[in-house]
Amino acid sequence: MKRILITGAGGQIGSWLAPRLRDLYGAANVLVTDVRHLGPEVTEAGPFQVLDATDASAVAQAVMGHQADTVYHLAAILSATGENDPGLAWRVNMSSLEAVLEVAREQACAVFTPSSIGAFGPDTPKDPTPQDTIMRPATMYGITKVAGELLCDYYHTRYGVDTRGVRFPGLISYGAPPGGGTTDWAVDIFYKASSAGRYTCFLGPESQLDMMYMPDAIDALVGIMEADPERLVHRNAFNVTAMQLTPTSLAAEIQKHIPDFEIDYDVDPVRQSIADSWPDRIDDSAAREEWDWSPSFDAAAMTVDMLEHLTN
Numbered sequence: 001m002k003r004i005l006i007t008g009a010g011g012q013i014g015s016w017l018a019p020r021l022r023d024l025y026g027a028a029n030v031l032v033t034d035v036r037h038l039g040p041e042v043t044e045a046g047p048f049q050v051l052d053a054t055d056a057s058a059v060a061q062a063v064m065g066h067q068a069d070t071v072y073h074l075a076a077i078l079s080a081t082g083e084n085d086p087g088l089a090w091r092v093n094m095s096s097l098e099a100v101l102e103v104a105r106e107q108a109c110a111v112f113t114p115s116s117i118g119a120f121g122p123d124t125p126k127d128p129t130p131q132d133t134i135m136r137p138a139t140m141y142g143i144t145k146v147a148g149e150l151l152c153d154y155y156h157t158r159y160g161v162d163t164r165g166v167r168f169p170g171l172i173s174y175g176a177p178p179g180g181g182t183t184d185w186a187v188d189i190f191y192k193a194s195s196a197g198r199y200t201c202f203l204g205p206e207s208q209l210d211m212m213y214m215p216d217a218i219d220a221l222v223g224i225m226e227a228d229p230e231r232l233v234h235r236n237a238f239n240v241t242a243m244q245l246t247p248t249s250l251a252a253e254i255q256k257h258i259p260d261f262e263i264d265y266d267v268d269p270v271r272q273s274i275a276d277s278w279p280d281r282i283d284d285s286a287a288r289e290e291w292d293w294s295p296s297f298d299a300a301a302m303t304v305d306m307l308e309h310l311t312n
Helices: 014-025 056-066 079-084 086-107 140-159 182-195 214-226 247-255 269-276 285-291 299-311
Strands: 004-007 030-034 048-050 070-073 110-112 162-164 166-168 170-172 198-201 209-213 243-245 262-265
Touching: 004 014, 004 056, 014 030, 014 070, 014 214, 030 056, 056 086, 070 086, 070 214, 079 086, 079 140, 079 182, 079 269, 086 110, 086 140, 110 214, 140 162, 166 214, 170 182, 170 214, 182 198, 182 209, 182 247, 182 269, 182 299, 209 214, 209 299, 214 285, 243 247, 243 299, 247 262, 247 299
Parallel strands: 004 030, 004 070, 030 048, 070 110, 110 162, 170 209, 198 262
Antiparallel strands: 209 243
C-alpha cells in the first residue's frame, strides 16, 4: 500500500485529490499538508500537518516521519497572482520543487508535479499545440513551469527519481473558489450564474482556452502515477485536455439551463495578454498512447454537473 504526502492540499486541486487518494489507499496512508491550517473535513478525515513546502528541512522531516513513498507536490503560486509578485512566484514554485525533489532523491520517493499550458508562450503553435514544441512563456508562472519540467527530467535521468507530471489546462470545479489563475473565469462564471444570474468576464468573449473538469483532472493525476513506467516516454510533462471553451461558448451552455443568465465583459489587460499567449487547443495524443488517458466530461456534461452541485 502506498504512503502518500500531498503539499499544497488546500488549493483547487488538492481539495479534490486528498479525499480521492484517501479513498483509494486508506486515510491513514495519506498525509495532507498545507501552509495554513485547513478545515475539519480535511484534518479530521486523516493525518494533517501544517507545512511550508519551501522549507527543505521541514519537507524532509514530514516525508520521513510519514514514511512516504510518493509525493504529490501541488504547492505553487498561480499565473495572475505570480505576475503581481514575480519574485515570490519564482521563490515559492522553484524552492518548494527543489526541496521535494531532494528529499525524493534521498528517500527514493516518486513525485508528481503539475505543469500547465502556461509553460507555452506566444511563439508556440496554438492549434494544435504539439507535445514537443518551442516553449518560451511570457509569464513568471510559465517560466517556473518550464524550469520545473526540466528539473524533474534532470532528477529522473541523473538520480533515477520516479518523476511524473501533466500539463494541465484550465481547471473547473465547485470544490474551491478561484485561486488567482488566468482561467478562473471558467469557475467564477458558474458561481455568479447560480447566485446572481450575471457575470462580468475579465477576458474577451472569443478568448479560447483548453479546459478540464476537476474529476477528469484527478483521474489524470492518479492515472499517470499508476501508469506502467515502461510505457512512459515523456514522463514529466504530458499534454492533457478535455474541451476548448470561450466565455461566449460557456455562457451559451449555461443559458441552456439558466435562460436569463447574462454575461458582459470588463477585460483585464494583464490576464488577457496571458491568455493570448497560451494555446487555443493542445494535442494530448501522447498521453492517450502512453498511459491510456481519456476524459469523461465534455462542456455539456460538465455544465450540468457544476450547476447541479452549486444549486444544491
